[in-house]
Amino acid sequence: RYRPVIPLPFNLVERVRVAFEEMLHEQGIELLNAVLFTGISTPGPPVPALIPPPTFLRFLLTLMVHPFYTTQIRKNMPPSRAPTDAHILMRRIIDIIGPLNADLGVVWRFDRSGRTERRRHKEKEMPPSSDDTISGELANEESLFSQAEDVWSIVGWAFTCSVSHPSRWTWWKHILDCLIETLEADWQQRWESFENGQQKRKDLLEESMIVKMLPDTKGTGGYRRVIRAILATGTGQWASEFTSVWEDELLKKRQKKKGRRGLDSYMGEDDSAEDEKESVNQELDENNEPVVGSDGDVQMQNSNNTRSLSNELGGMEAFLLRQRFFTLLSNIGSHGQFISPLELYHEIKDYISQYSLRTFKLFVTTLVPVDDGYQNTFNQVILESLLSGEAPPAKRGEDFDLTQEVLIRRFLPYTAKTQSVVDNAKFTIVLEVLVRLLFRKGYLVWSQELEDAVERGIAARKNKVSGSSKGKDAKYNEDMDEVNRQWEVADNCLRLMIKLVKAKHE
Numbered sequence: 001r002y003r004p005v006i007p008l009p010f011n012l013v014e015r016v017r018v019a020f021e022e023m024l025h026e027q028g029i030e031l032l033n034a035v036l037f038t039g040i041s042t043p044g045p046p047v048p049a050l051i052p053p054p055t056f057l058r059f060l061l062t063l064m065v066h067p068f069y070t071t072q073i074r075k076n077m078p079p080s081r082a083p084t085d086a087h088i089l090m091r092r093i094i095d096i097i098g099p100l101n102a103d104l105g106v107v108w109r110f111d112r113s114g115r116t117e118r119r120r121h122k123e124k125e126m127p128p129s130s131d132d133t134i135s136g137e138l139a140n141e142e143s144l145f146s147q148a149e150d151v152w153s154i155v156g157w158a159f160t161c162s163v164s165h166p167s168r169w170t171w172w173k174h175i176l177d178c179l180i181e182t183l184e185a186d187w188q189q190r191w192e193s194f195e196n197g198q199q200k201r202k203d204l205l206e207e208s209m210i211v212k213m214l215p216d217t218k219g220t221g222g223y224r225r226v227i228r229a230i231l232a233t234g235t236g237q238w239a240s241e242f243t244s245v246w247e248d249e250l251l252k253k254r255q256k257k258k259g260r261r262g263l264d265s266y267m268g269e270d271d272s273a274e275d276e277k278e279s280v281n282q283e284l285d286e287n288n289e290p291v292v293g294s295d296g297d298v299q300m301q302n303s304n305n306t307r308s309l310s311n312e313l314g315g316m317e318a319f320l321l322r323q324r325f326f327t328l329l330s331n332i333g334s335h336g337q338f339i340s341p342l343e344l345y346h347e348i349k350d351y352i353s354q355y356s357l358r359t360f361k362l363f364v365t366t367l368v369p370v371d372d373g374y375q376n377t378f379n380q381v382i383l384e385s386l387l388s389g390e391a392p393p394a395k396r397g398e399d400f401d402l403t404q405e406v407l408i409r410r411f412l413p414y415t416a417k418t419q420s421v422v423d424n425a426k427f428t429i430v431l432e433v434l435v436r437l438l439f440r441k442g443y444l445v446w447s448q449e450l451e452d453a454v455e456r457g458i459a460a461r462k463n464k465v466s467g468s469s470k471g472k473d474a475k476y477n478e479d480m481d482e483v484n485r486q487w488e489v490a491d492n493c494l495r496l497m498i499k500l501v502k503a504k505h506e
Contacts, residue, residue, distance in 0.1 A: 372441075391414040
């Protein structure tokens with residue numbers, strides 16, 4: 001599946017190192033691209049790829065997102081192609097060489113993460129040899145892996161940018177893209193080896209990158225922090241938990257500080273007078289964001305216009321990345337390497353209850369590509385939390401198995417526990433998704449009992465809210481016309497699926 005590798009020869013290591021140290025980033029990346037994938041189309045046994053040291057890959061990841069090369073103004077300099085080129089190269093390494101062959105587990109280690117990584121997995125590691133190091137601030141003090149506390153501080157800040165700092169999200173999403181691709185591929189490769197009996201060692205899964213990145217403890221500082229990082233928006237109760245990785249990341253121009261080395265030769269120019277004149281405009285206010293213009297300068301635009309085009313979680317691109325992280329955590333949890341999937345779903349449920357109906361629907365819909373098992377159990381957890389006390393309890397041994405009998409007996413004829421229009425709309429939407437899951441698999445079979453349960457439930461929920469006051473839904477701050485439309489759509493979908501299976505039956 002992946003190409004074998006051999007170390008990059010010393011003379012090529014030196015050429016790439018010199019390019020990076022002399023700030024010739026594009027040339028260094030171009031050279032790596034050329035030597036890494038030489039012979040990729042050659043017939044016969046795959047030619048080993050020449051893989052660079054992990055420190056070089058850490059440098060590429062830093063370059064992908066460092067503010068000086070992405071969103072900050074660089075006087076008298078054109079926009080750098082290096083961050084985009086670095087992202088393309090890292091994706092090729094992940095896809096063609098693979099996380100294990102490329103030793104990406106070593107790449108994603110943090111200089112400040114000893115407190116939060118799983119200590120039982122930490123090994124006594126030798127420092128990189130002098131042949132592997134890169135001189136300069138970008139590879140050392142300014143490195144992503146020196147500035148960030150751990151991987152979850154990166155995840156939390158990146159997702160915060162998707163909502164609060166759109167121009168920074170343009171670049172942080174590339175880091176999350178590489179990270180989740182790496183974690184998924186690393187876990188999948190290890191799981192396949194374990195499942196196929198090639199290596200039936202218990203520690204094979206425990207040594208996966210995602211498991212090593214997880215905290216040992218539960219509660220606010222442990223697993224819940226991981227969930228908060230994935231759901232981070234920079235607003236609400238946990239607004240200040242995930243902060244910028246570089247202290248001047250949100251400034252229009254890199255700050256000059258005593259003793260701070262420059263990232264390129266231009267930083268050494270004497271611009272002190274002009275810098276002092278511009279300093280009052282360096283800090284961004286809450287209503288503005290820097291945007292990279294066609295000339296490479298960072299321009300100002302009102303961020304409210306950007307936010308109006310996205311949802312509470314930073315838009316669909318960010319939401320799909322969040323779901324991939326949750327799906328991976330659910331997967332490793334089902335194999336005993338994290339909290340159980342059920343615990344995870346309960347935790348997620350508690351956080352998403354604050355979102356609008358429009359955003360809530362994204363978490364439960366079948367239109368988002370997630371595993372059916374994940375969707376089935378997660379939606380039942382939400383439905384159980386909304387379900388009226390009049391509904392019968394689950395039978396012993398049901399364990400969230402979704403069947404038509406369970407739907408008819410426990411869910412379809414019933415209402416939400418409150419008179420809230422929003423709660424009953426949510427209940428109906430989740431119920432429709434569960435019926436759709438059975439319908440899509442061909443497990444929904446018409447019966448009079450099924451049709452009657454659907455109709456009784458639709459009537460009961462309408463009746464439940466008929467006498468409710470607006471105060472019941474005041475806490476949600478929702479557009480009630482939109483809520484009622486979404487509810488009606490879910491009711492109509494339930495009826496349509498019943499008509500389709502009835503027509504097939506007849």
